[in-house]
Structures are given as structure tokens and as C-alpha cells.
Amino acid sequence: MSESADVSRSNGQATASVEVAPPVADGQARRLDPRTIQQQRIEGLIVTAVLSFAALVGALIFLVASSGSRTRAALVLVGWLAATAGAITLALVWPPIRYRHSTYRLDERGMQIRSGVFWRSIVDVHHTRVQHTDVQQGPLERAFGLATLIVHTAGTQHAVIPLSGLEHGVALRIRDYLLEDDDG
Amino acid sequence: MAEASLERLHPLSVLFSVASAAMRLLLPGLIVILFRPGGQTDFWLMVLFVPTVVAGLAKYASYRYRMNPDELVIREGIVTRNERHIPYARIQNIDLVQNPLQRLLGVAEVRIETASGDKPEAVMRVLSLAAVEQLRRRVFRGAEPVEGREVPAAGAAIQAAEAPRVLVRTSLADLVLVGLSSGRGLAVVAAAMGLVWQFDFMSQIDEHWIKSRLATLDLPLPGPLATVLFVVGAGVGAIILLSALSIVWAVVRYYGFTLVARGDDLRIEYGLLTRVTATIPRHRIQILSLARGPLQRASRRVAVRVETAGRHEEEGRAADRLWLAPAIPLADLPALLRAVLPEVDLDVLEWRGLAPGATARIAKKGLIVAAIVTSLAVASFGRFALVLLPLLVTWVVAHSRLYVKHAGWALGEEACAWRSGWWTRRTSLVRYSKIQVLSLAESPFDRRRRMASLQVDTAGAGHVGHRMDLRYLDAAAAGAAFQHLGRETRLRAFRW
Numbered sequence: 001m002s003e004s005a006d007v008s009r010s011n012g013q014a015t016a017s018v019e020v021a022p023p024v025a026d027g028q029a030r031r032l033d034p035r036t037i038q039q040q041r042i043e044g045l046i047v048t049a050v051l052s053f054a055a056l057v058g059a060l061i062f063l064v065a066s067s068g069s070r071t072r073a074a075l076v077l078v079g080w081l082a083a084t085a086g087a088i089t090l091a092l093v094w095p096p097i098r099y100r101h102s103t104y105r106l107d108e109r110g111m112q113i114r115s116g117v118f119w120r121s122i123v124d125v126h127h128t129r130v131q132h133t134d135v136q137q138g139p140l141e142r143a144f145g146l147a148t149l150i151v152h153t154a155g156t157q158h159a160v161i162p163l164s165g166l167e168h169g170v171a172l173r174i175r176d177y178l179l180e181d182d183d184g
Numbered sequence: 185m186a187e188a189s190l191e192r193l194h195p196l197s198v199l200f201s202v203a204s205a206a207m208r209l210l211l212p213g214l215i216v217i218l219f220r221p222g223g224q225t226d227f228w229l230m231v232l233f234v235p236t237v238v239a240g241l242a243k244y245a246s247y248r249y250r251m252n253p254d255e256l257v258i259r260e261g262i263v264t265r266n267e268r269h270i271p272y273a274r275i276q277n278i279d280l281v282q283n284p285l286q287r288l289l290g291v292a293e294v295r296i297e298t299a300s301g302d303k304p305e306a307v308m309r310v311l312s313l314a315a316v317e318q319l320r321r322r323v324f325r326g327a328e329p330v331e332g333r334e335v336p337a338a339g340a341a342i343q344a345a346e347a348p349r350v351l352v353r354t355s356l357a358d359l360v361l362v363g364l365s366s367g368r369g370l371a372v373v374a375a376a377m378g379l380v381w382q383f384d385f386m387s388q389i390d391e392h393w394i395k396s397r398l399a400t401l402d403l404p405l406p407g408p409l410a411t412v413l414f415v416v417g418a419g420v421g422a423i424i425l426l427s428a429l430s431i432v433w434a435v436v437r438y439y440g441f442t443l444v445a446r447g448d449d450l451r452i453e454y455g456l457l458t459r460v461t462a463t464i465p466r467h468r469i470q471i472l473s474l475a476r477g478p479l480q481r482a483s484r485r486v487a488v489r490v491e492t493a494g495r496h497e498e499e500g501r502a503a504d505r506l507w508l509a510p511a512i513p514l515a516d517l518p519a520l521l522r523a524v525l526p527e528v529d530l531d532v533l534e535w536r537g538l539a540p541g542a543t544a545r546i547a548k549k550g551l552i553v554a555a556i557v558t559s560l561a562v563a564s565f566g567r568f569a570l571v572l573l574p575l576l577v578t579w580v581v582a583h584s585r586l587y588v589k590h591a592g593w594a595l596g597e598e599a600c601a602w603r604s605g606w607w608t609r610r611t612s613l614v615r616y617s618k619i620q621v622l623s624l625a626e627s628p629f630d631r632r633r634r635m636a637s638l639q640v641d642t643a644g645a646g647h648v649g650h651r652m653d654l655r656y657l658d659a660a661a662a663g664a665a666f667q668h669l670g671r672e673t674r675l676r677a678f679r680w
Contacts, residue, residue: 110674118628119625119627121626122666123623124621125620126670153620153641154620154678155621155642156620158623
């Protein structure tokens with residue numbers, strides 16, 4: 001895989017420090033891969049479709065069972081339409097907002113992940129505290145060439161730290177970086 | 185490798201594994217006896233118990249363990265052979281549990297705990313005490329290189345390694361306090377109440393029942409006064425009974441509680457009937473917590489507990505076994521802390537409080553809840569439920585003030601500390617070398633007030649423990665602490 005190309009793409013602003021080893025750990029705050037926006041929109045739409053279908057079935061069963069009036073049926077239907085429209089809008093609008101608020105940073109000491117739009121957080125894991133890592137790809141992620149990096153620590157609430165929306169090659173290189181010269 | 189021989193469990197293992205299986209079959213066995221499916225009680229009992237006995241025998245026959253120079257190997261199973269290798273360096277602690285029969289016979293059940301999973305890595309039921317001692321020496325002496333110890337105190341530590349030192353010996357009076365503050369009696373009564381409800385005894389207790397009881401007592405008092413006295417007397421009696429039960433529970437469970445330090449190991453022993461011996465290597469302590477409820481404060485005592493990565497909370501049972509001291513006089517605390525965590529000094533810590541607006545925010549949250557509760561009460565019980573409002577408001581205001589007054593945090597040389605709670609006040613310590621993950625979080629409400637919350641995650645910070653989750657901090661201070669903790673964590677390698 002062409003590593004330097006991957007890094008400059010995921011970085012957004014191609015840095016000169018790409019060739020310096022280790023390439024991913026330059027202390028720069030990096031954005032996720034922009035394709036994650038599209039991928040999350042599709043994911044959101046799929047979830048919306050499933051939920052709104054379930055809601056529609058539920059509403060129809062309710063209407064048939066309660067044998068309500070026409071106005072009630074119309075109200076339920078309008079409510080369903082509004083909720084579905086709202087969910088679709090959210091599924092389309094939310095991913096870019098979330099994208100803007102998510103960054104990660106690697107340096108010689110470890111990894112920091114910033115996330116959250118309203119409820120913001122920074123999670124800091126040190127290199128030597130990493131127990132093991134997984135790189136996961138769901139079907140949709142595979143289609144977009146993305147992956148989720150999962151860092152496992154010996155902690156309790158943060159025993160599992162997921163970072164999704166990475167380009168697959170970058171995820172693999174971060175994994176290698178986090179695991180290298182680990183004598184634990 | 186060649187010198188390590190395969191060992192069997194103690195022959196009495198058969199007895200105890202059958203006995204423990206029989207305990208598990210008690211309920212199905214009772215059902216069989218009570219309901220007699222098809223009238224063939226004997227047949228069904230055989231179906232239940234014969235496989236159990238055979239399984240017990242088979243387990244004993246197939247179970248072998250071997251102490252290699254750096255790992256414990258356990259082999260078991262007849263159909264599916266399973267060989268488990270547990271490196272000594274991964275063993276967090278070894279616990280011994282002896283019920284009265286096992287004590288009489290000089291054998292013990294051994295639980296070996298590592299940091300993984302939800303249950304002990306291996307349970308060896310049962311070993312002779314000599315075999316246990318051999319195992320323990322192997323695990324904790326053999327695997328620990330002396331120079332790798334985290335305590336730099338030179339001469340003293342090496343001398344301490346030779347002579348075991350008693351750090352805590354809990355007196356009967358201390359156990360009475362433990363019982364009183366545990367509220368265990370309440371659990372017993374709750375269970376009893378459940379039974380009573382089951383059999384519908386409660387429905388008989390009404391005014392007539394009380395009056396008929398009173399009639400048998402034949403008190404020279406007017407009716408209404410007698411009723412009041414009776415009810416009050418019953419309440420006082422119940423409290424005394426509860427306390428007595430709690431005390432009995434604590435004394436039976438923790439009788440002869442001692443904490444002995446031998447080199448790097450802390451050894452805890454307690455129990456009147458079932459004797460428990462736990463060994464915790466000192467460097468494997470993840471969190472040390474002090475707790476002082478109102479009773480402890482009044483008697484100037486404190487409970488000290490530790491969390492290790494290997495402790496698993498099985499139904500709140502293990503939570504009790506984390507104690508270094510269920511109650512010690514406050515005056516003895518510094519000596520205990522020096523012995524357990526010599527690198528940390530509680531007295532020199534500079535405590536810092538929460539952000540100035542914290543009281544208002546906690547109170548606001550409480551007031552919203554109070555308003556909702558009151559309006560629900562008014563909706564369902566009528567207007568007189570409005571009385572609730574002033575009571576709840578007073579409580580919320582008092583609580584938020586007291587909470588903020590007693591909350592705090594400190595960053596020391598080798599460890600950070602935090603305290604919270606005003607009814608039961610807890611103070612906990614984490615060494616920087618044990619920090620796993622740091623996180624700094626801001627909610628929208630935090631941002632408006634320039635606050636943030638800081639979380640320090642360690643191994644073994646269970647659900648019941650005192651977690652380092654500092655909310656309502658000043659944003660700038662929290663950010664600086666986050667950076668500071670990050671640096672301190674990076675400077676120190678993590679060892680289990």
C-alpha cells in the first residue's frame with residue numbers, strides 16, 4: 001500500500017514529516033478520513049430505514065387493534081412522516097459536524113483522541129498501557145476502505161477505546177506503531 | 185523443567201468436590217423429594233447425584249498441576265484435555281478459603297487470580313496446607329526479582345523481607361463497629377421479610393393483631409398510649425435485633441482479622457468458621473481507599489481497602505475481601521500507609537477543591553429533581569404533598585454544600601488522591617505507575633461555567649469502588665492536571 005499517500009490524505013494538509021519514522025506519530029492533531037462522513041450517512045440512513053419501518057408496522061398494528069377514527073390514523077401517519085423526515089435529516093447533517101469535532105494525535109508517548117460535539121472528551125492512552133489492539137472492518141467500512149482501530153487497556157471504564165473512521169492502511173500502521181517495542 | 189514433578193490434589197478433594205456439587209443440587213434434589221415425579225424419587229435422585237459423584241472422582245483422577253520455574257501448569261479433563269499455563273508473574277493474588285471441615289482436616293481451597301476474566305483463573309479444591317505454602321512461596325518469591333521492586337527504600341525493605349511484621353490486628357471492639365456500620369443485619373431482615381411476605385403473615389398484622397397482643401401483655405395503660413408504646417418498642421427492638429445480627433455477622437466473618445507484611449507481600453487472614461487467607465503483593469495494589477462513615481468518625485476509626493486487578497466482584501462477596509483493615513484507629517493509619525505504600529505521603533498532599541460554581545450546579549440539578557418529585561406527589565396524593573417541597577429543598581441545599589465542602593483532589597509526587605462524600609467520606613490514592621487511561625470531558629453545562637471533569641482509569645476500579653471521576657473542576661485546573669498526569673504516567677512503566 002502507498003503509505004505516504006494515505007497519510008497525506010487522512011491528514012487533510014500534506015505534511016513534510018511523512019517520511020520521518022514513525023510516520024503516524026508526529027504529534028500532529030489529525031482528522032479522520034473524510035470518507036467516513038459518507039459512510040456514516042449511509043449507516044445512519046440504514047438504521048433510520050429499519051427503525052422507521054418498525055415504527056410504521058407498530059403504528060399500523062396499533063391503529064388496526066384500536067380501530068380508531070380516520071383523524072387519529074391521519075395524525076399517527078403524519079407523526080410517523082415527521083419523525084422519519086427528522087431522522088433522515090439528522091443522519092445526513094450530523095456526520096460532517098461530528099467529523100469536524102473528532103481528531104486524534106499520536107506522538108512518541110502515546111495516543112490522544114478528541115471527540116464529541118456537545119459532550120466533548122479527550123482520552124489519553126500511553127504507549128506502554130496498550131495491552132493489545134484490533135483493527136476491525138464492517139461491510140460498509142470495507143466498501144469505503146475504512147477501518148476501526150480498537151485499543152485495549154488494562155483499565156476499567158476505558159478497557160476498550162475505539163477509534164473509527166480511519167483509512168484501513170492508517171489503522172494498520174497505528175496498530176503497528178502502538179505495538180512496537182512493547183516489552184510488556 | 186525436569187525437576188518439576190506432576191502433583192495431584194489432596195485425596196480429600198473428592199469429598200469436597202462432591203459436597204460442593206451436592207450443595208448445587210440441593211434445590212433440584214428438594215424438588216424431586218417434594219414433588220416425586222412419577223413417584224420414583226429414588227430413581228431421580230440417582231439421576232441427579234450419580235453423575236455428580238462420578239464427575240467429582242473423575243476430576244480428582246484427571247487433575248494434575250506442576251510448578252515449573254516460572255509458571256504453574258494445570259492439566260485437567262478426561263474427554264477434553266485442557267492444559268493451562270499460568271506464568272507466576274501474571275498471578276495477581278492467591279486466596280485460601282477453608283471452611284470448618286477443611287480446617288479440621290488441614291486442607292484448603294486455593295483460588296488463583298490473574299487480571300483476566302471475571303472469575304478466578306484457577307480454583308484448586310483442595311490442597312494440603314504444605315502444598316499451598318510451597319505454591320505460594322514459588323509464585324511470590326521466585327518470580328519477583330528484588331531489584332525490580334518499586335520501593336526504593338534500601339536497607340529497611342530488605343530487612344522487612346525477612347521478618348514478618350503485623351500491621352493490623354483487629355480487636356473485637358473494632359469488629360462490633362464494622363458490624364454496626366455494615367448494615368448486614370438489614371439484609372438478613374430483608375430476606376426474612378421476603379419469606380414473611382411469601383407466606384402472607386403480614387396480612388394478619390393490623391390494629392386488631394396489635395390490640396390482641398397488647399391484651400395478652402395486660403399493661404396498666406390507656407389504650408392509645410399503649411399502642412404507641414408498643415409500636416415504638418417494636419421499632420427499637422427491631423433496631424437492636426438488626427444491630428445484634430450485624431455484629432454477629434461481622435464477628436463470625438472477620439474474627440481475628442490480621443494483616444501481616446512480609447517483604448513485598450501483604451497477607452490477610454480472618455474468619456471464625458470459614459478461614460480466609462489472602463496474599464496480595466504490595467506492588468499490585470491499584471487503588472487504596474479509606475472510608476469513614478459517621479460511626480467511624482465518632483470512634484476515630486477508619487476502614488482501609490485496596491483494589492487489585494485480580495479481584496473480581498462476585499455478588500459483592502469479593503468486595504469484602506479487599507479490606508486491608510475493616511477498622512483501625514485513626515492514629516495507626518500513618519504507620520499502615522507507610523508500610524503499604526511507602527512512596528506516598530498523605531500528609532504533604534495539597535488538596536484542591538471544586539470550581540466555585542460547583543455548589544450552585546449541584547443544587548440546581550437537585551432542585552429540578554425536587555420539583556419533579558413534588559409535582560408528581562401532588563398529582564397523585566393531593567395538595568398536602570406540597571409539604572415535600574421545603575423538605576427536599578433544604579436537603580438539596582445542605583447536600584450540595586456538604587458535598588462540595590468534602591470533595592477534593594490532589595496531585596502528589598508519586599500518586600494522585602481524591603476524596604468525596606460527606607456521610608461516608610472516602611479518600612483514595614492511585615500511584616501514577618498504575619494509571620491506565622486519562623480522560624478529560626466537558627458537557628455543554630460545563631462549558632458555560634468553565635468547568636470540566638477529569639477521569640483517571642486504573643485496572644480493578646470496580647463498580648462498587650471509589651472511582652476517580654472528578655466533576656465540576658475548574659476547566660483550566662483540570663486541563664493542567666490532565667497534562668501533568670499524562671507526563672507522570674509516561675515517566676513510569678506499568679507493571680501489574
